[in-house]
Amino acid sequence: MSKTVTYTVRVEFGDCDPAGIVWFPNFFRWIDAASRHFFTANGVPRWAETADTLGVIGTPLVDTHTRFVATASYGDTLDIAVTVKEWRGSSFVQSYRVTRGDTLILECEEVRIFAGRREGGGIRAVPAPDEIRRLCE
Amino acid sequence: MSKTVTYTVRVEFGDCDPAGIVWFPNFFRWIDAASRHFFTANGVPRWAETADTLGVIGTPLVDTHTRFVATASYGDTLDIAVTVKEWRGSSFVQSYRVTRGDTLILECEEVRIFAGRREGGGIRAVPAPDEIRRLCE
Amino acid sequence: MSKTVTYTVRVEFGDCDPAGIVWFPNFFRWIDAASRHFFTANGVPRWAETADTLGVIGTPLVDTHTRFVATASYGDTLDIAVTVKEWRGSSFVQSYRVTRGDTLILECEEVRIFAGRREGGGIRAVPAPDEIRRLCE
Amino acid sequence: MSKTVTYTVRVEFGDCDPAGIVWFPNFFRWIDAASRHFFTANGVPRWAETADTLGVIGTPLVDTHTRFVATASYGDTLDIAVTVKEWRGSSFVQSYRVTRGDTLILECEEVRIFAGRREGGGIRAVPAPDEIRRLCE
Numbered sequence: 001m002s003k004t005v006t007y008t009v010r011v012e013f014g015d016c017d018p019a020g021i022v023w024f025p026n027f028f029r030w031i032d033a034a035s036r037h038f039f040t041a042n043g044v045p046r047w048a049e050t051a052d053t054l055g056v057i058g059t060p061l062v063d064t065h066t067r068f069v070a071t072a073s074y075g076d077t078l079d080i081a082v083t084v085k086e087w088r089g090s091s092f093v094q095s096y097r098v099t100r101g102d103t104l105i106l107e108c109e110e111v112r113i114f115a116g117r118r119e120g121g122g123i124r125a126v127p128a129p130d131e132i133r134r135l136c137e
Numbered sequence: 138m139s140k141t142v143t144y145t146v147r148v149e150f151g152d153c154d155p156a157g158i159v160w161f162p163n164f165f166r167w168i169d170a171a172s173r174h175f176f177t178a179n180g181v182p183r184w185a186e187t188a189d190t191l192g193v194i195g196t197p198l199v200d201t202h203t204r205f206v207a208t209a210s211y212g213d214t215l216d217i218a219v220t221v222k223e224w225r226g227s228s229f230v231q232s233y234r235v236t237r238g239d240t241l242i243l244e245c246e247e248v249r250i251f252a253g254r255r256e257g258g259g260i261r262a263v264p265a266p267d268e269i270r271r272l273c274e
Numbered sequence: 275m276s277k278t279v280t281y282t283v284r285v286e287f288g289d290c291d292p293a294g295i296v297w298f299p300n301f302f303r304w305i306d307a308a309s310r311h312f313f314t315a316n317g318v319p320r321w322a323e324t325a326d327t328l329g330v331i332g333t334p335l336v337d338t339h340t341r342f343v344a345t346a347s348y349g350d351t352l353d354i355a356v357t358v359k360e361w362r363g364s365s366f367v368q369s370y371r372v373t374r375g376d377t378l379i380l381e382c383e384e385v386r387i388f389a390g391r392r393e394g395g396g397i398r399a400v401p402a403p404d405e406i407r408r409l410c411e
Numbered sequence: 412m413s414k415t416v417t418y419t420v421r422v423e424f425g426d427c428d429p430a431g432i433v434w435f436p437n438f439f440r441w442i443d444a445a446s447r448h449f450f451t452a453n454g455v456p457r458w459a460e461t462a463d464t465l466g467v468i469g470t471p472l473v474d475t476h477t478r479f480v481a482t483a484s485y486g487d488t489l490d491i492a493v494t495v496k497e498w499r500g501s502s503f504v505q506s507y508r509v510t511r512g513d514t515l516i517l518e519c520e521e522v523r524i525f526a527g528r529r530e531g532g533g534i535r536a537v538p539a540p541d542e543i544r545r546l547c548e
Contacts, residue, residue: 010307012303012306012307012310013306013307013310013321013332013428013429014303014306014307014428014434014436016428016429017195017424017425017427017428017429018184018185018195018424018427018428018429018430018431018485019194019195019197019252019260019429020258020322020429021197021259021260023169023425024165024169024197024198024201025162025163025165025166025169025425026162028161028162028165029162029286029288032160032161032162032286032287032288033284033286033287033288036286036287036348040349046348046349047155047287048155048294048347048532057156058154058155058156058287060156060158060161060205060208061161061205062204062205063202063203063204063205064161064201064202064203065200065201065202065203066200066201066202067199067200068197068198068199068200071197071259071260073322074310074320074429075314075320115156121157121459122158122208123156123158123208147444149440149443149444149447150291150292150443150444150447150458150469151291151297151299151440151443151444153291153292154287154288154290154291154292155287155290155291155292155293155294155348156292157292157459160288162288166423166425169423169424169425170421170423170424170425173423173424173485177486183485183486184424185395185431185484195424210459211292211447211457212451212457258322291469292458292459292469293468293469293471293526293534294532295471295533295534297443298439298443298471298472298475299436299437299439299440299443300436302435302436302439303436306434306435306436321429322429331430332428332429332430334430334432334435334479334482335435335479336478336479337476337477337478337479338435338475338476338477339474339475339476339477340474340475340476341473341474342471342472342473342474345471345533345534389430395431396432396482397430397432397482
């Protein structure tokens with residue numbers, strides 16, 4: 001396990017669909033921001049910097065499993081509690097619990113990789129830098 | 138099983154992130170559009186109409202499991218093959234295969250419900266209308 | 275003139291395009307949120323409520339003129355200062371100044387209307403409710 | 412003047428807000444895609460390529476004036492007619508007319524620049540390459 005970091009989101013009118021509830025791809029926008037926030041809150045520099053220093057340009061997603069429990073709407077404030085459940089070579093399991101007060105909105109578990117640039121374009125998985133892992137544990 | 142319907146997407150510059158690849162929440166925008174396209178291509182009217190006639194205002198997501206296999210970038214054309222793998226009372230399993238030519242980009246399997254309006258706001262699951270199911274099989 | 279309200283935004287990785295800078299439609303997402311925040315910060319209830327009490331379902335945009343002065347990137351914190359420069363019957367001029375510290379990022383001036391539902395679907399302009407205007411001045 | 416190119420958009424459920432109409436920042440997503448489509452349809456290679464060959468990484472927006480005339484909703488098909496009204500050194504005026512059949516939805520006029528990378532990060536304006544201009548006229 002690692003530290004747990006909370007990322008807070010205000011739900012806006014434009015995040016909601018004609019049914020008046022959050023359109024689900026927007027949850028993934030916030031989860032992606034929360035994923036990165038986890039690293040920056042733990043002291044990992046922005047990817048533009050680690051691209052040069054550690055060869056890591058980001059942590060793209062390879063697998064996500066999300067369970068939606070309750071809806072949210074504009075005016076809501078959501079807390080996203082983020083942690084890394086498992087470190088695996090060049091990948092890791094990151095999990096999210098989104099709540100509005102005591103109400104669980106969704107749970108999400110992802111596999112992400114540490115990505116570097118591949119010669120000729122595109123990306124490739126690189127081993128988790130010790131420095132990043134140490135900051136987050 | 139049900140019919141399979143293909144929804145085609147052009148990847149645009151703004152769909153891509155600073156790493157130059159599609160930012161993953163955008164895949165969920167397209168998957169959601171493909172989900173609804175599956176119904177309209179099979180003759181199901183828009184939800185604003187079925188809200189009045191069948192009491193269904195949409196098919197919100199309750200669970201999604203997605204496996205990202207290859208990246209995509211702007212200029213790419215993606216085909217999203219959609220089907221319903223299983224009908225279950227008021228929910229159903231919808232699956233997606235996103236490809237660029239012969240290259241598999243991602244696979245996604247969702248559970249969605251048929252939703253109606255709940256008294257006092259919010260939504261509730263309603264049984265799959267026979268008419269909708271018949272059109273899709 | 276009216277009160278000035280500031281809405282603060284964190285720029286995230288996914289808000290940026292392959293050039294590494296904020297993709298401009300995202301500025302409009304934030305401006306729209308700031309527009310509504312102006313009203314809620316001044317005590318105007320959410321539109322779902324005013325739809326019933328005042329017949330106003332929102333303030334859709336009819337004209338926007340925006341001048342982009344400097345770029346922004348992820349990790350930036352942006353302040354959006356919002357005011358209403360002019361009230362005109364059923365429309366109003368809302369203006370925005372987006373800054374990062376002392377750096378001006380953009381200036382935007384919009385015309386918006388107060389909208390109610392039209393019989394048979396769609397929306398129509400309605401006179402600015404005195405109550406809303408009084409709260410904002 | 413230059414050629415006129417049409418870019419076609421399907422409006423999806425998730426493009427619409429709780430009032431059931433297109434949330435306006437989505438129009439800018441489409442306009443940005445239409446802007447680039449204008450160039451690719453006229454034979455200009457993708458920016459990742461022109462970055463190397465012509466030093467142009469994209470055409471960021473510096474000014475936009477948009478007038479919204481009618482609303483649109485999901486199920487609609489919109490045509491965006493794009494042209495370049497004026498070439499000015501390192502900037503140009505690009506205009507858009509968005510229609511649904513005979514109905515005008517919005518008109519937009521933008522100033523954009525040809526951008527190259529600046530030493531040390533960020534972007535700078537570069538003169539319009541003759542080759543790009545010739546392809547578009």
